Amino acid sequence: DQQVKQNSPSLSVQEGRISILNCDYTNSMFDYFLWYKKYPAEGPTFLISISSIKDKNEDGRFTVFLNKSAKHLSLHIVPSQPGDSAVYFCAASFYSGGGADGLTFGKGTHLIIQP
């Protein structure tokens, strides 16, 4: 049972345009969400996060939107640059009281920025 879903395995966007990556989750206990970026042969790198008490968080070219009622979040990258070509993972977590349960990741979306 996949609790975090990224339904687009890949996405191609022209350089300079907006990239929108989507993520859906099913577990209503999740209260913290993160986006990670991964280049080949490297580990994931943290990009941006959002707490469930917010609906938007911005950091430079990256903005994450959270729609709790729809259990949906999205990552917007504006403007898209060639270096943004990577696999993007959506992740979610909640603190169960007994300890952290690790992050639950989606399967990733491969973003390709076309020149």
Place this chain on the structure above:
Amino acid sequence: DSGVTQTPKHLITATGQRVTLRCSPRSGDLSVYWYQQSLDQGLQFLIQYYNGEERAKGNILERFSAQQFPDLHSELNLSSLELGDSALYFCASDQRGDTYNEQFFGPGTRLTVL
């Protein structure tokens, strides 16, 4: 460079064997997480240690075990290996161990079971 180191980078072994993967967290980080990424799955959380104690368990098989040592490095032991254990194994670390902050990932160990 995240500051998290993992060794070895690649490991090729046979079914039925046992291997040990090693991870050194970032300086100052008390918590270590292990994740498995296989071809058809995303990153799957295996287990977490905080300051030497096991804190949380995810989808970790009974054939797998881990520990965190007093110097905070961690080892993931995989035994009775099967073909399906072939995957990338990532270690991550953070300071607080509560996942309400970013985790820093190592470059991973690619395990191939033949």
